[in-house]
Amino acid sequence: MAGTAIRTGRRSRRRTSASRENVAGWLFVAPVVAILGLFLLLPILMALWVSLTDWNGQGSPFRTGVPFVGLDNYTGLFVRDDLSRRNFMISIRNTFSYVVIVVPAQTVLALGLALAVHRRTLRGRGFFRTAFYFPSVTSSVAISVLFLFIFSDSGAVTELLAIFGVEGPQWFSDSRGLLHLLLSALGLADVDAPPPVLTGGGAFGLSWWEWLSGPSVAMCTIIVLAVWTTSGTFMLMFLAALQDIPVALEEASMLDGASRRQRLWYVTLPMLKPTLFLVLTLGLIATWQVFDQVYVMSQGGPAKTTLTPAYLSYRTAFRDFDYGSGAAISFVLFLLIVLLAALQRWVMRDRDAVGDLRRPRPRRS
């Protein structure tokens, strides 16, 4: 009897101490949870509500009398044949070509830079690391303004091209798509008179020809800027991962007679895979959200070829007072990013069985 009482007492004491720990834990995280809830979760829910209404920006969107329109703002972006759908689809097209170029380019460049400054034989490594990282710590607005000068019609890039006898384009007013220009150069299609096969049909209000334009010349300047500024940060991530690879591993592969290229391909890169995943995910998210460069450099022009969903959302809400549609755009963008990140996770999932086969087999001499 006494024994049981002691045992239950001990158990309940253990239970109370555990729950007390629990309470203490929640008390410690409470400020963060409250702040996140108040400044992150709640605004998101409020924006979600706005995206379901036809609120015109007068007074609170939560009072009675604000017209509730359900999913109308969302269907308008995909179904209704009008200017807002056209703008949205153009912004998706622009950003897609932007992402497809920027993400691989910045990843490869960052990896290359990291491998270069990781080498022990390189003199002045500290200097190069700082130099490559520098664009990342500079304000993106300042860099955008700088690029406006560099790519202006009398700017450094145009002058440099002129030295080689190339007449550079008028960077910020050239709305021709790169893919269109490429097709033109190959003689497959004419920019001024596109083939009727492509202009005839289309999807979501844009003809196939418009979908296939590729980034415009103006967008290319923003692409160069993005690659240049972000590669420093990603280089730092790769560098940290490189320094984490045990030297013994590399030495072992050298003893096994692996060449330099084999070492990179079969030892270094597989060890970098988690970082590669991180870099690609961060790159994907950041590029789909591109806003500040567009706001500073081009405001969506020329001919809407630098319009991006994030900028369009801002413009729709704050210039056209169509807050519902603007919020809807940002939620579609959010879903798109989540879907793409999930897809990327699935593509890059661990496939160890395959990895085993590709491991180098030591040759016996």
Next chain:
Amino acid sequence: MRHPGAHTAALAAVAAGALLTSAACGSGFDDSAGRSTGQSGGPAALRVLIGSSGDAETAAVRSAAGTWAKASGNTATITPAQDLTQQLGQAFAGSNPPDVFYVDASRFADYASVGALEPYGDRISGSGDFYPSLRTAFSRDGVFYCAPKDFSTLALIVDDDLWKKAGLTGADVPTTWERLTSVAKKIKAAGITPLVVGDTHERIGAFMVQAGGWITSDDGRRAIADSAENVTALRYVRGLLKDGLARFPKQLDAGWGGEAFGRGRAAMTVEGNWIRGAMKADHPDVAYTVHALPAGPRGEGTLSFTTCWGIAAKSRHKEQAISFVEAMTRADQQMAFARAFGVMPSRRSAKAVFTREFPDDTPFVNGADYAHGPVNAPRMDSVLADFDDGLQQLASIDPKTLLARLQKNTRDALGD
């Protein structure tokens, strides 16, 4: 090992708590949105948000407001906005707008249609004295909403030196489209770019007015963009562009017409009276004269740009705000503004004084008689931005296609 369910439940509880607390804050929102608010008596502290063109304007408005405050016993705080449209948007959404603010004529309909503006226009003494075209620009459904603070019009600016270099005299300044074409050909033969014109509807639209067309009907209810008159106008401008008689500023490596003109890259440009300030600051050595725009098939035409003193429907000091605007729009006060930062008074009674003091600006002020105001309809901003994108490619797009697109988008926006 703790139970995962407990985590979720606790998190949910905390989140819900956070939501409740903030929802309580949220009840502070003003529920009477859209309705006008009661008047409060006594001396008021007016908040005035202006979209200033520069330090000169800010200083002039501050000084005028100080005089009014001293005489009336109120106070007025003048704040120059960084981005007027965005700041006003946020202020209206927060139910706490400034009492008085600048409203650009091109945005007027957006504000008026959602009930953000107090329709006080005819309570200003001598409200019939404002130019009729400016009254139209700030009227909706026949109600005159707000008093125009000043205005600008477009005119033809001619570079005297390049004019002489092309062997032309003052008598050659074009007065019709035909003469503009022939003069431009002469200038081009001399190796000079004849005309630089901005690639937006705010410049090329003047040609549409001269041809007798416009984008919306006078009451702002119907789209009339695909008219034959507009096609005539765009075909004419397209011809100038194709023959190299006119160029867009970007093609001359300039941000706007005035910059290209000031750098001597073109002999003529179509700009408003704001070009005076820019020329004085950036190109003081360039000699130029101002002339009326050449007349089109339907006679003379130009565009007017104007801003009014908007009073918030939610202001609690409307009486004081109207008294403030009254003081700001008096003819003598407007002349003081004209001297300080080069605008034109919006009152007809000030015209004589103005032309006496600034005889060179007579063509600008005369434009008020035949000027067309900006598109006076809500939700047109993105439609007009789309039209501007089309105009940038005017040389390669058929004007009819362009206008058909504008017509469709305008109809969608107006619900026509």
